[in-house]
Amino acid sequence: MKKQGLLSWILILTLIVSAGCGVYSDSQKQKNVNKVQVFTSFYVLADFAKKIGGDYVEVTNMIPPGTEPHDFEPTPKQIAKLQEADLFVYNGTGFDEWVKKVIENNNGKMEVVNTTEGISLLTLNEEESHNHTEGDFHKGGIDPHVWLNPMNAMIQAEKIKDGLIKVDPSHQEVYTKNYEKLKQSFIELDQTYQNELKKAKTREIFVSHAAFGYLADRYQLKQVAIAGLTPSDEPSPKELAEIVNEAKKMKIKYILFEPLLESKYATTIMNEIGAKALTLNPIESLTKEEIEKGEDYFSIMKNNLEVLKTALGVK
Numbered sequence: 124m125k126k127q128g129l130l131s132w133i134l135i136l137t138l139i140v141s142a143g144c145g146v147y148s149d150s151q152k153q154k155n156v157n158k159v160q161v162f163t164s165f166y167v168l169a170d171f172a173k174k175i176g177g178d179y180v181e182v183t184n185m186i187p188p189g190t191e192p193h194d195f196e197p198t199p200k201q202i203a204k205l206q207e208a209d210l211f212v213y214n215g216t217g218f219d220e221w222v223k224k225v226i227e228n229n230n231g232k233m234e235v236v237n238t239t240e241g242i243s244l245l246t247l248n249e250e251e252s253h254n255h256t257e258g259d260f261h262k263g264g265i266d267p268h269v270w271l272n273p274m275n276a277m278i279q280a281e282k283i284k285d286g287l288i289k290v291d292p293s294h295q296e297v298y299t300k301n302y303e304k305l306k307q308s309f310i311e312l313d314q315t316y317q318n319e320l321k322k323a324k325t326r327e328i329f330v331s332h333a334a335f336g337y338l339a340d341r342y343q344l345k346q347v348a349i350a351g352l353t354p355s356d357e358p359s360p361k362e363l364a365e366i367v368n369e370a371k372k373m374k375i376k377y378i379l380f381e382p383l384l385e386s387k388y389a390t391t392i393m394n395e396i397g398a399k400a401l402t403l404n405p406i407e408s409l410t411k412e413e414i415e416k417g418e419d420y421f422s423i424m425k426n427n428l429e430v431l432k433t434a435l436g437v438k
Contacts, residue, residue, distance in 0.1 A: 124320060128158055133323040135218065138163065138265040139408075140359040144147075151181050158178075158179060158181040158208060158209070159176060159179060159180045159181070159209050159287060159290055159291045159318040159376060160180075160181050160183070160208050160209045161176060161180050161181065161182045161183070161210045161211075161212065162182075162183045162184075162185060162205050162210070162211045162212070163182065163183070163184050163185065163210065163211075163212045163213070163385060164185055164186070164211075164212065164213035164214055164219040164222055165184065165185070165214060165218070165219065165407060165408065166184055166186065166188075166191050166212075166406065166407065166409050167270045167276070167279075167406055167407075167420055168212045168213070168214065168279065169182050169183075169184035170419050170420050171276070171279065171280040171283050171305065172212060172283050172287075174280075174300055174301060174305050175280065175283055175284050175287060175299070175301045175305060176287055176298065176299055177246060177297060177303050179294050179297065180287065182424050183204070183208075184249055185197055185201060185205070186408055188408065188409060188410055188411040188413075188414055189383065189408060189409075189410040189411060190383075190408050191217070191220075191383045191407070191408065192219070192407050193407075195219075195221065196221050197418050202224075202225070205225060205228070205233075206233075209232075209233065209234065209290045209291075210228075210234045210235075210236065210286050210289075210290050211225065211234070211236070211289065212232070212236045212238060212282075212283055212286060212421070213235070213236070213238065214237075214238060214239055214267060214269075214270075214279075215238065215240065215267070216239050216244060216265050216266075216267035216269070217265060217267055218267030218268075222407050227408065234286055234290050236281065236282050236283065236285075236291055237282075238278075238279035238282045239267070239269050239275075239279070241278070242269050242275050242278055242279075242396070244265050244266065244269070244391045245265070245266045245336045245337060245340060246264040246266065247264055251360050254299050257420050266336045266337065266406055267409075268334045268335070268336065268337055269337055270337075270339045270406065270420075271334070271335055271338040271405065271406070271424075272337035272338060272340065272341040272369070273309045273310075273312045273313040273316070273341075273424070274309065274313060274341065276309055276338060276420070277305075277306055277310070278311040279307075280302060280305050280306070280309070281302060284287070284298050284299065284301075284302040287413050292397070302398055303365065307320075308421060312421060312424055312425070313341075315425075315428065316341070316342055316428055317342065317350040318435060319428060319432060320342045320343075320344070320428075320431065320432075320437065321433065322437045323344075323431075323432075323435035323437050324435060324436035324437070325435055325436060325438060326343060326344050326435070327345045327346075327347055327373055327375075328344055328345070328346055328347065328351075328403075328431065328434055329347045329370060329373070329375045329378050329379065329398075329434075330346055330347070330348050330349070330378075330379045330403060331348075331378065331379065331380050331381055332347035332348055332349065332381065333346060334381070334405040334407075335379075335403065335405065338427075343436075344431075345370070347370075347373070347375075349366060349378075349392065363391070363392070366392055367392055367395050367396060370392055370395075370396045370398070371396055375396060375398050376398055376399060377398055377399050377400070377401045377432070377433065378392060378393045378398050378399075378400055378401070379401050379402070379403035379430065379434060380400055380401070380402055380403070381402070381403065381404065381405055382402050382410075383403055383407070383408060383410075396399065401430050401433060401434055402430065403427055403431070403434075404423050404426065404427055406423050406424070409423070428429070
């Protein structure tokens with residue numbers, strides 16, 4: 124009898140614990156449902172959205188970690204998932220061409236934010252590239268990589284903040300406070316770049332593709348690019364020979380490659396002129412390993428600064 128009573132109590136306790144777990148699970152699901160659902164078109168915008176939204180947002184980056192975004196096309200499943208968004212944030216300037224379909228099919232329930240609207244955009248000059256086929260470039264030559272200038276990134280972050288306030292005005296104070304903290308980080312990063320790069324012995328950076336125009340423009344550098352605004356904008360044999368000659372004249376010691384791309388042309392030039400390879404990250408996408416390590420926009424930009432200091436001969 125005592126044994127049966129003990130078993131009964133064990134059964135009751137088990138049911139209580141199980142029920143408790145079920146309630147916790149449901150409340151956790153409800154908690155996630157109650158968060159603002161933010162979808163972004165690439166990594167940097169997801170990073171900013173998380174920093175501004177904090178505990179009140181659930182951020183989904185459309186591009187999987189480690190994916191090169193220039194030629195990315197979302198799957199039907201991803202597009203269907205996107206319909207759950209309260210706020211969709213994209214870069215614009217042709218960087219994320221697939222977004223056009225999303226905007227056209229928007230049912231009006233999703234707030235859409237173009238983060239480059241109002242930013243002064245750069246075009247790719249002929250002196251910056253050896254591939255002059257404008258039709259291959261984003262919108263006839265507009266450089267989409269605005270976020271590599273911290274002051275532009277700050278504007279993009281502000282637009283995300285405004286978008287969050289529009290869809291969730293009840294947490295305006297939190298979003299504003301988080302944005303102001305982020306804004307200070309952009310200002311400090313910019314000042315660090317200004318202070319360090321003014322010591323440079325040379326002002327030219329030799330890069331595998333023309334992703335760094337805004338960074339170069341902000342810090343009075345000259346970008347010499349092997350490929351155009353997209354990695355597929357490759358030079359002809361004649362142009363390749365011209366690049367090699369130019370690199371020799373400039374006495375280039377380093378060629379700056381990107382972590383997600385392998386350029387056979389950049390490798391050819393590097394071997395031809397006896398230069399060394401360095402990695403300069405356009406922060407278009409982070410790998411899963413980088414995300415797990417806690418890397419973000421600011422840590423990558425600081426790593427980029429150290430690379431630039433080496434390439435530019437900053438002591």
